[in-house]
């Protein structure tokens with residue numbers, strides 16, 4: 001099996017500190033948590049930034065730059081995956097979603113369709129996806145294709161056929177979001193079976209589905225994402241202390257399976273980012 005790429009999703013846009021006192025909010029906290037996750041074994045860090053005054057997600061280029069500078073200053077060089085998602089509760093101008101591309105990350109999230117989530121709509125209409133694909137291509141940023149439900153794989157294959165996405169594709173399965181595919185091994189197996197040959201893939205379950213998806217993914221040879229963006233609990237009733245704690249568990253499980261953990265350089269090779 002390939003070495004395991006562990007992505008650490010450091011903070012997301014929405015989890016408030018009241019729900020988890022360890023969620024990083026300030027740029028120095030986000031950077032420090034990312035660096036700690038890399039030292040623990042993460043080779044990719046998936047980043048959002050938060051507005052220090054509200055604690056919620058923002059698309060500030062200056063805040064992204066500060067976080068990235070602090071990570072570089074700490075002497076680590078993970079693959080950076082920046083979000084292009086919207087912000088819950090805010091009607092974001094489309095252009096704002098492209099702001100993180102100015103930082104020239106190696107990866108950026110590509111939410112491959114719309115979804116009803118709770119009483120809202122996670123909106124990613126076709127014209128937005130086409131424009132995002134064009135912007136990513138122009139910026140030389142590889143899309144991390146976030147798949148919340150089965151039909152979104154078909155959307156990506158259509159964009160591939162039309163030349164808006166380039167192979168090899170990299171997928172991130174986001175399972176257990178209300179309104180999306182469930183975080184079950186059966187759902188994951190079905191999704192993996194629908195990928196074109198030569199693709200790479202990673203997966204995670206949110207909430208209670210986290211461990212079943214982590215273990216199934218390790219066994220199938222996929223890559224994994226862990227972190228406080230997706231899951232603030234270490235186990236039932238016990239909050240995670242840090243992103244690094246969640247990375248350390250993935251490293252231990254990989255070792256039990258004789259699966260080596262990828263360095264950032266190996267992650268770049270596996271994701272075809274090293275040329």
Ligand code: ZN
Pocket residue numbers: 009012046047048083085109229
């Ligand atoms: Zn995210």
